[in-house]
Amino acid sequence: xxxxxxxxxxxxxxxxxxxxxxxxxxxxxxxxxxxxxxxxxxxxxxxxxxxxxxxxxxxxxxxxxxxxxxxxxxxxxxxxxxxxxxxxxxxxxxxxxxxxxxxxxxxxxxxxxxxxxxxxxxxxxxxxxxxxxxxxxxxxxxxxxxxxxxxxxxxxxxxxxxxxxxxxxxxxxxxxxxxxxxxxxxxxxxxxxxxxxxxxxxxxxxxxxxxxxxxxxxxxxxxxxxxxxxxxxxxxxxxxxxxxxxxxxxxxxxxxxxxxxxxxxxxxxxxxxxxxxxxxxxxxxxxxxxxxxxxxxxxxxxxxxxxxxxxxxxxxxxxxxxxxxxxxxxxxxxxxxxxxxxxxxxxxxxxxxxxxxxxxxxxxxxxxxxxxxxxxxxxxxxxxxxxxxxxxxxxxxxxxxxxxxxxxxxxxxxxxxxxxxxxxxxxxxxxxxxxxxxxxxxxxxxxxxxxxxxxxxxxxxxxxxxxxxxxxxxxxxxxxxxxxxxxxxxxxxxxx
Amino acid sequence: xxxxxxxxxxxxxxxxxxxxxxxxxxxxxxxxxxxxxxxxxxxxxxxxxxxxxxxxxxxxxxxxxxxxxxxxxxxxxxxxxxxxxxxxxxxxxxxxxxxxxxxxxxxxxxxxxxxxxxxxxxxxxxxxxxxxxxxxxxxxxxxxxxxxxxxxxxxxxxxxxxxxxxxxxxxxxxxxxxxxxxxxxxxxxxxxxxxxxxxxxxxxxxxxxxxxxxxxxxxxxxxxxxxxxxxxxxxxxxxxxxxxxxxxxxxxxxxxxxxxxxxxxxxxxxxxxxxxxxxxxxxxxxxxx
Numbered sequence: 005x006x007x008x009x010x011x012x013x014x015x016x017x018x019x020x021x022x023x024x025x026x027x028x029x030x031x032x033x034x035x036x037x038x039x040x041x042x043x044x045x046x047x048x049x050x051x052x053x054x055x056x057x058x059x060x061x062x063x064x065x066x067x068x069x070x071x072x073x074x075x076x077x078x079x080x081x082x083x084x085x086x087x088x089x090x091x092x093x094x095x096x097x098x099x100x101x102x103x104x105x106x107x108x109x110x111x112x113x114x115x116x117x118x119x120x121x122x123x124x125x126x127x128x129x130x131x132x133x134x135x136x137x138x139x140x141x142x143x144x145x146x147x148x149x150x151x152x153x154x155x156x157x158x159x160x161x162x163x164x165x166x167x168x169x170x171x172x173x174x175x176x177x178x179x180x181x182x183x184x185x186x187x188x189x190x191x192x193x194x195x196x197x198x199x200x201x202x203x204x205x206x207x208x209x210x211x212x213x214x215x216x217x218x219x220x221x222x223x224x225x226x227x228x229x230x231x232x233x234x235x236x237x238x239x240x241x242x243x244x245x246x247x248x249x250x251x252x253x254x255x256x257x258x259x260x261x262x263x264x265x266x267x268x269x270x271x272x273x274x275x276x277x278x279x280x281x282x283x284x285x286x287x288x289x290x291x292x293x294x295x296x297x298x299x300x301x302x303x304x305x306x307x308x309x310x311x312x313x314x315x316x317x318x319x320x321x322x323x324x325x326x327x328x329x330x331x332x333x334x335x336x337x338x339x340x341x342x343x344x345x346x347x348x349x350x351x352x353x354x355x356x357x358x359x360x361x362x363x364x365x366x367x368x369x370x371x372x373x374x375x376x377x378x379x380x381x382x383x384x385x386x387x388x389x390x391x392x393x394x395x396x397x398x399x400x401x402x403x404x405x406x407x408x409x410x411x412x413x414x415x416x417x418x419x420x421x422x423x424x425x426x427x428x429x430x431x432x433x434x435x436x437x438x439x440x441x442x443x444x445x446x447x448x449x450x451x452x453x454x455x456x457x458x459x460x461x462x463x464x465x466x467x468x469x470x471x472x473x474x475x476x477x478x479x480x481x482x483x484x485x486x487x488x489x490x491x492x493x494x495x496x497x498x499x500x
Numbered sequence: 501x502x503x504x505x506x507x508x509x510x511x512x513x514x515x516x517x518x519x520x521x522x523x524x525x526x527x528x529x530x531x532x533x534x535x536x537x538x539x540x541x542x543x544x545x546x547x548x549x550x551x552x553x554x555x556x557x558x559x560x561x562x563x564x565x566x567x568x569x570x571x572x573x574x575x576x577x578x579x580x581x582x583x584x585x586x587x588x589x590x591x592x593x594x595x596x597x598x599x600x601x602x603x604x605x606x607x608x609x610x611x612x613x614x615x616x617x618x619x620x621x622x623x624x625x626x627x628x629x630x631x632x633x634x635x636x637x638x639x640x641x642x643x644x645x646x647x648x649x650x651x652x653x654x655x656x657x658x659x660x661x662x663x664x665x666x667x668x669x670x671x672x673x674x675x676x677x678x679x680x681x682x683x684x685x686x687x688x689x690x691x692x693x694x695x696x697x698x699x700x701x702x703x704x705x706x707x708x709x710x711x712x713x714x715x716x717x718x719x720x721x722x723x724x725x726x727x728x729x730x731x732x733x734x735x736x737x738x739x740x741x742x743x744x745x746x747x748x749x750x751x752x753x754x755x756x757x758x759x760x761x762x763x764x765x766x767x768x769x770x771x772x773x774x775x776x777x778x779x780x781x782x783x784x785x786x787x788x789x
Contacts, residue, residue, distance in 0.1 A: 018527040223529060395627025399786065402641040402739035404698075409638070409786055439784060440599065459786060464740070 020219060022144060023298035025127055026137035026290075030317025039115050040124055048170065051177035055079075058419025060450040068179050074451075080380065081417060083453075092376045096369055103365035105234040107357045108335075109241035113227065114312035119220050122171070122213035123296065126164055133160045137293055164214045165206070172205030218297045221310060228307050240356045242311045243336030244302045247345050249285030252302075255326060284328045291315035291333055301333055386424065387415040388480045390491040397496045404464030408495050412456045414480060416448040423483045424448050426458060430476040430495060433466040445483065460495060471497045583611075587773035595648045598780050605780065612781025615774050619766065620782075628785050633744055633761060638785045641741040644669055645730040646789035652779040658765030659733070671732040676717065677756030686713045691752045694718075697726045697738040702748045 053065035055078055062069065067076040075082040075090075082089055104111050113120060134140045134156050146153055176198045177185060188194035189202075212220055221228060235241065285302070292300045294315060297308045301315045319333040340350035393409035401407055416422045425445045428436045436444060439457035448454045460476065462468035476495045481488045516523040546552070550562040586607050590598070598604055617626065623634040630636035635643060644654045657664040664670055676682040682690070686709075692701040693710025701707045714726075721734040728736035735743060744750050744759060766775055782788070 015527050017530045017533050019530045219529065219531070223532065393627070395625070396629035396636075396638065399629065399636065399639045400740055401639055402736065402741050404740035407639075407786070439786065440605075457784070457786070 021298060023218060023296060024137045024140045024144070024293075025296045025314070026293040026318075027131060028290075028294040028314050028318045028321070030314075030320060032313030032317050036115060036124065036312065036314075040121050043116060043118075043121050044125070048174050051174065051182040057081075058450075061419045062181060064181055066178065067181075070179060083415065083417070086383075089376060089380070092372055092379075096372050096376075099365055099369040099372065101231075102234055103362055103369060105231045106236065106239055106365065107359075107362045108311075109235055109239050110228070110231050110309070110311045113221065113231070113310035117227075117310075119212060119225070120296075120310060120312065122167075122209060123217050125167065126213040126217075127296065129163045129167070130160055133163065161214075164210055168206040168209035168213070169202070171209040172202040172207075175205050176201050218308065221297065222308055232307065236361070237338040238351075238356050238359055240335045240337050240353070241305060242301055242309060242313065242315065242333065243305070243341060244291075244333050245331070245336070245341075245344065246283075246302065246304075249283040249302065249332050251281065251283055252285035252287040253282050255286040255288075284323070284332050286322070286326065288322055290318040290322050294318040384487060384489050385417045386422070386480060386482050386487050386489050387417070388478070388489055388491055389413045390478050390493045392493055392496075398498065400498075401461070405466075406462045406464075406469040406497055408460045410458045410460065410478065410493060412458045412478060412480075413453055414446065414448050414456060415453045416450060416482075418450060420450050422448055422450075425481045425483050426456070427479045427481070428460060428476060429479060429490075430460075431462070431466075431468045431474055433463055434468055434476070434495065435461045435463075437461060462495065462497060468495050469497045470499070472499045473497065587771070590776050591771070591773040595652055595776065595779070598648070598776070599784075605784075608777045608780035609784060611774070612777035612779070615770065615778040616781055619770070620778065623763075628782065630743075633759075635743060635761075636741070636787075637782050638787055639741055640787045640789070641736060641739055642730060642787070642789070643728075643733045643735055643743075646783075646787055648779060648783045648788065650730070651782055651788075652776060654763070655775050655779055655782075656765065656767045659761060659763040661762065661765045663765050663768070669733065671721075671734065672760060673721070673734075673754075673758040675756065675758040678758075682713065682717065682755075687752060687755050690714050690718065691748060691755055694726065694737050694751060694755075695748065698740055699746075 050066050051064065054063050055065035055076075056063055057076070061081075062076060064076065065078050067074075069076065073084045101112065130140065134143055143153060143156060173189070176189075180198075185194060185198065189198065216224075291302065292298075292315075294317070295301070296312065296314065297310060299306055299308045301309065313335075316333050316335070320330040323330050323332055335353075337351070337356050343350045389412070391411040391413075393411060397408075399407045399409070412426065414424050416424070423445050424447075426436065426438065427444065428434060437459040438444060438446065439459065446454065446456050458478065468474045473494045473496050475492065477490050477492050479488060479490045511524050511526050513522045514525045548562065549564045550566050551559040552562065553560045586604070590604060590608055590611075593601070593604070598608055616624075616628065620628075624630050624637055625634075628637040635641075640646065642650070644650055644659070653668055657666070657668050659669045660671070661669070674681055677684070677687055688703075689706040689710035690713040691710070692703050692706040693714050695701045696704070696707045696710075701710075714722075715724075718726075721732055722728055722737050723734075726737035728734045728738075740746075742750070743761070744754055766778075770778070
């Protein structure tokens with residue numbers, strides 16, 4: 005590290021400079037509208053999808069039942085001991101982030117992040133109420149709070165609050181039966197936790213989407229820093245072809261260009277317009293004006309840039325109008341910039357996307373996904389765990405026989421009560437006995453786990469009673485449909 | 501590539517440079533300063549609202565009157581209030597009806613496990629498997645009876661307690677050797693006979709003589725066949741379970757000095773619901789009859 009004289013900062017603190025993104029149209033804007041519609045649609049509508057699971061189970065397709073420790077996702081039901089599915093999904097989400105970031109940079113930030121989607125929605129409402137960039141700027145600069153400003157601001161805030169309320173409201177529907185909760189919420193019968201959650205999420209949505217916006221991305225969110233570390237020189241990200249655009253300058257109509265002869269004849273050393281080399285950038289600020297982050301992409305890659313592509317749309321629009329090729333601002337990788345400056349052909353988009361690194365991430369991602377799917381399909385509707393009681397390891401009964409005890413947990417994942425028959429497979433002298441019942445069958449109620457104490461007795465002097473330990477398998481059979489499951493354990497004898 | 505951000509054109513650098521990478525001296529956002537002020541305001545409020553300053557006789561109380569001790573007391577009170585209906589039910593139903601009510605049985609077992617760990621595990625062991633002199637509660641041998649009602653009575657009045665005025669769990673074996681009720685030889689004979697009831701005598705030649713001694717001195721309580729008598733807590737001598745050990749010496753010591761095992765009466769320390777809960781717990785550990 006070297007040290008030179010620091011520049012004195014103007015101020016230690018700086019106020020936020022408000023951003024007024026201008027309306028833009030183009031392929032990235034259209035793609036963002038589509039993604040917004042899909043993501044918001046999923047978020048708001050999912051809790052209302054019904055899914056019939058039988059009488060004893062909820063009929064909500066996606067439900068996080070915290071009180072009963074269940075997670076329902078269409079045909080899948082996850083119990084707490086299967087939380088590894090969630091862990092697996094998180095691993096997939098992490099690898100997916102690696103994959104997309106190494107191939108396409110901060111594509112998550114630009115298109116799919118809730119902060120981006122909701123901010124986009126809030127800006128849409130803002131533009132709808134107050135007008136486009138110039139109108140909003142004027143309103144912002146207008147010091148006097150006249151009736152019009154008051155009306156516009158109030159309308160905007162009310163609409164924002166309604167969206168925020170719907171957002172916070174939709175969240176709680178994921179945790180309990182949505183139609184019932186909707187009625188309870190309106191009739192003020194819902195649980196205080198539902199109201200407080202709604203209130204908090206309404207407030208955060210309103211504040212993050214309406215007021216804080218890009219400040220969240222720049223100062224509050226860790227992803228920009230982490231994602232920057234996952235990008236490399238082949239990653240496609242938003243770039244400005246400065247070798248093409250610079251030196252930038254105002255577009256001069258051709259007819260006003262002075263003839264070279266007239267310039268040469270003049271006494272003053274006038275630099276000829278024709279002689280001054282000018283790039284394609286006409287410094288129209290369209291890219292800056294549409295930027296929701298309030299940055300100038302021509303300064304190069306910046307931490308603030310969420311790669312939403314709106315500046316590409318804006319610039320392409322201008323380039324078409326002035327009859328220049330599109331793509332002054334474009335999805336570019338660092339290697340493309342170097343190649344193009346050297347006059348070489350840049351790599352194709354597919355070569356940026358299919359690289360050893362991205363293929364590795366895709367492979368890992370798929371492996372975890374396949375493992376999860378396989379795990380999902382091989383799991384049974386009945387399950388048991390067997391915990392041998394080790395305190396004491398065995399009990400001597402009055403007739404001299406040796407008894408082991410096992411805590412067997414039986415899970416019935418079906419929507420109706422099931423009779424489970426317990427049996428053992430081991431040394432032929434071993435006898436099975438269940439706590440609290442003379443039979444070998446227990447009824448496990450629908451969608452519950454039952455704890456059953458199971459005794460296994462070896463007669464006095466028999467081989468298992470005299471051995472240190474022997475293998476034992478405990479079987480459970482659902483009598484109603486013949487499904488079977490087992491767990492291996494050990495029988496402990498007295499030893500010799 | 502490093503360019504200054506558009507919005508703060510004059511931020512300058514801190515003068516730090518790593519391999520040519522300079523550190524911008526970007527000003528902090530002003531709202532960040534507000535959050536700092538907000539924490540100061542919150543800190544002042546906290547000092548006033550919650551226990552904060554340590555004084556000689558404890559800390560300042562704070563105007564909210566918050567105390568973790570009071571919170572715990574409130575939690576316990578709430579917990580007890582919630583349990584009250586279940587405890588009332590447990591204390592009032594027929595003992596034999598507990599096992600028929602799955603909800604009550606589950607509650608009694610859980611509550612009983614807690615009571616057992618607190619009051620019983622010291623002698624009977626955390627797994628209820630006992631120790632020498634302290635009965636194993638998970639086997640099928642019971643000194644005073646293994647049905648739920650007998651277990652309940654035993655826990656309630658204890659064993660050999662002066663407070664047990666109804667003589668429900670009172671008995672005493674004579675010290676046949678120490679009090680010179682039997683000759684040493686007779687004791688050897690009866691010990692060999694007793695051992696032969698459940699296995700092999702140490703000296704088979706003494707068994708026949710021992711049977712006579714047993715008949716005259718022991719059978720009144722332990723029964724003609726040595727099966728014991730749960731009405732007076734006389735152990736079954738014909739089974740494989742030996743509370744004080746199955747060795748010749750241990751059995752001889754029992755005959756010579758006698759034993760006088762005792763257990764506290766729990767009705768002075770536990771509520772009826774707690775006694776019933778722990779009775780249920782013990783009854784369902786594998787030995788209940």
